[in-house]
Amino acid sequence: MTNRKEVAKLAGVSEATVSRVLNGIGPIKESTRQRVQEAARQLNYELNAVASSFARGRSGNLGVVVPHVPKVHLFSTYYFSELLGGIGDAVHAKGYGLLLLFRDPSVTYDYVSLYRTQRVDACIILGSSAIPSETEAIVRLAEEDLPYCVMDQRFDHPRLNIVAADHERGSYDAVKHLIGQGCRRIGFLNGAPQYSNSWDRMTGYRKALIEAGIEPDESLIYEGNYSRTSGRMAASSVYANLERLDAIFVGNDRMAIGLMQGLRELGCRMPEDLKIFAYDNSDAASFTEPPLSTVKVPFYEMGRLAADRLLDLLANKDQGNPVINEKLLTDLVIRRSTGS
Amino acid sequence: MTNRKEVAKLAGVSEATVSRVLNGIGPIKESTRQRVQEAARQLNYELNAVASSFARGRSGNLGVVVPHVPKVHLFSTYYFSELLGGIGDAVHAKGYGLLLLFRDPSVTYDYVSLYRTQRVDACIILGSSAIPSETEAIVRLAEEDLPYCVMDQRFDHPRLNIVAADHERGSYDAVKHLIGQGCRRIGFLNGAPQYSNSWDRMTGYRKALIEAGIEPDESLIYEGNYSRTSGRMAASSVYANLERLDAIFVGNDRMAIGLMQGLRELGCRMPEDLKIFAYDNSDAASFTEPPLSTVKVPFYEMGRLAADRLLDLLANKDQGNPVINEKLLTDLVIRRSTGS
Known part of the structure; x- marks a missing residue:
């Protein structure tokens, strides 16, 4: 032959x-x-790709596992679309296919079977969370020494493969900037607690306040779920405390946009009555009125890095699977929502 | 066994x-x-998925071919992210994988080889255009009776599989609305001419004007490439004609956003000095100041429909491959950029 x-x-x-x-x-x-x-x-x-993959024991595909939530247009969220863009560019450059796999977030996902059935050679896990069954499933990937990478989620376990951004530092920087602008009473609209992101932002927020001699005030901390709707729903509670607030730090741009819409309807002027500092630096952050000051997260670069590292591992299998552990830095983008 | x-x-x-x-x-x-x-x-x-797929002659994957353009964050564009969302939901519901394949738009893509090598069982082609080599490649898919669907691009050829939106009608409706608002001198910032979309919008624009007894004025027609930058670059030419313009119709929201940014910097007030009607109804259209009147295109539904039709074909192979030819209707969303 x-x-x-x-x-x-x-x-x-x-x-x-x-x-x-x-x-x-x-x-x-x-x-x-x-x-x-x-x-x-x-x-x-x-x-015959399938036949030859079978002979080689390879699919030629990098798997990307994403949560499937009915009615949420996942790819229209900045977070997922930028991560996927970076992964896609790496995959394109190295001649791999990108196999998107949708999971139901309420059900434990059997990552290992993706490899056993040779659907993927490696996989990147987006939208992971720290609930115990998920942690267990990720740990199993590590124990079986399979090539994988979790995106932007920490676990209480050493030596898992992770590419993340330094959200503690990003949040610390944002709150410190507000303090530098003369704000003392700074609220926080955080996202859902099952993501390590949310905890890291909380840590950074508290650290900046305490360092400036400001006691964090639990009554000024609000919780949403990173959706625009949840930001809008927080508007009335934030508005009720308006006299006690100089500024509010918000865990992502989408919630900040919803919050601004809700507050505007209640008659609140921004930044005059309340300064807002958001998070992500999505496209939309520059379109709002006022445009949003926000923490720029290098999602595209994170996706690209995770995919490049995994595809390099596949190309150099004899070197084993060294632990991937990368934390990228964020930047501040200052616009009118925090004043001048 | x-x-x-x-x-x-x-x-x-x-x-x-x-x-x-x-x-x-x-x-x-x-x-x-x-x-x-x-x-x-x-x-x-x-x-063993690969082994069993090989036995069945199936990959279990729906391919989605997307153009790869360096530095363009494809998934962050509303058009692609919504189409992919609809395709993803269909694929998820039917237990298929979604294999993303990146093509260089400047090189002829050999779609047929995707099937020959069993990487995909069917494919959806996004970002296709009417250049001759591309038309030829699509026609070959039809001639070989392979299951495929082209998204939102017409060809000068009968019996190709297409799911599209009625952009002629959408544009006609938008321009007619402007005329109803008292506008007579209506400019048009169109996208690139290799897409049938652009031609359809031009046809609808002219039709609405002529029907109202207004002679289309070639000097008020501008061309961009659907990017925000190209909209911004058109601002100075549009501004130079401001005295001769009541309104401008723009081929997508991204260009409209760029155009508005550019015009605002030149001192133009919208909608007072110029009304703007955009196209797509992306998320961003509601965040701009003023929020954009725009033509709502059901991209998500288009993606879902194309994928559902193809996966149904795969499940009922004995029925042959009937031609897929669907044209979905658009809607108008009226906001402040066109006045009250």
Whole structure:
């Protein structure tokens, strides 16, 4: 039986190029593509991706597990779309496929079976949380030494593969900026507590206050679930405390946008009556009125880094699976929602 | 060798449930999952997805081909993220995987090889255009009777599989609304001409003007490329004609947002000096100041419909591949950018 090596030799290209042409993975120069196809025809060689993957024990796909929540348009959220963009670019550059797998967040997901059934060679887990059954499922991936990476979620367990952003530092910086603007009474609209993100933001928020000699006031801390609706719903409680607030720090832009809409309807002027500092630096943060000061999170770079690290591991299997543990820094973007 | 049927019988579930559990496709009740895994263990049965797909000649994946453009964060565009959301929900409901495939838009893509190499069972093509080599590649899919669907792009060829929106009608409705508001001198910032979308919008724009007895004025027609930057770049030309314009119709929200930013910097007040009607009804359209009147396109529903139709075809192969030809209607969403 003809093999890939012979096709590569006849076409005068590398074996990788033969695979790329016959698997339809671009970009390939048109002339190269024709030469490879002609060589494959002459040698009566047709690559069957599934058959050859089976022989190699590889699928050629990087899996990306995302939560499936009915009615939530996941890809329209900045967080997921930017992470996926970074992962997609890495996958494109290395000729892999990106297999999106949807999970029901209320059900324990059996990550290991994705590998056992050879649907993926490695996987990235988005929207993970710290509930015990999820932690257990992730730990099992580590114990079986499978190539995986959890995105932006910490666990109470050493040596798990994680690429994250430094949300404690980002939050600390944001609150410190507000204090520098003369704010003393700073509220916090946080997201849901099952994400380590939310805890890290709380830690950063408290640290900045305490460092400035300000006692954190529990009655000024609110909880939403990172959706715009939850921000809007918080508006009446925030408005009721308006006399006791100089500013509010909000866990993401979506909640901040909802909160601003709700507050505006109640007659609150921003930043005059209340300064707002948001989080993410999504596109929308620059479109709002006033535009939002916000913590810029390098989601795209995080996705790209996680995928690059995993695909490198796959290419260098003899080096084992060293632990991936990366924490990227955030930046402040200052706009009119915090004053001048 | 043990087969799936025996596992299903021992576990007291359907064969489909066995596949779902062993392929890690949720949602599955925890107790069911454990029962199936226990049965598989007892019978020494382990499903190898690739091996079994090979036997069936199926990958279990729906392919989605998307253009890869460096530095453009594709998933952050409303158009792609909503289409993908609809496709993702259909795929999730039917237990398929969604294989994202990135193509270089400047290179002819060999769609047929995706099937030959069994990477996908069917595919949806996003961001297609009417250039001749692309048309040829799509026609080849039709000639080989492969299950595929092109999203929101028409070709000069009968009987190709397409799910689209009625952009001629959407544009006609938008311009007619402006005329109803007393506008006579209505400009048009259109997108790039390789998309049938752009031509359809032009047809609708002209039709509404001519029907109202207004001669279309070529000097008030501008061209961008659907990016925010291209909208911003058009601002100075539009501003130069401000005295001759009552309103401008813009081919998508992103360009409209860029145009508004550019015009505001030049001192133009909207809607007082110029009314703006945009297109898409992305999230951002409601955040801008003023919020944008816009044509609402059911992208999510279009993606869902295309995927559902293809997955139905796969499930009923004996019925052949009837032509898919759907055109969904748009709606007008009226906000402050067009006046009251």
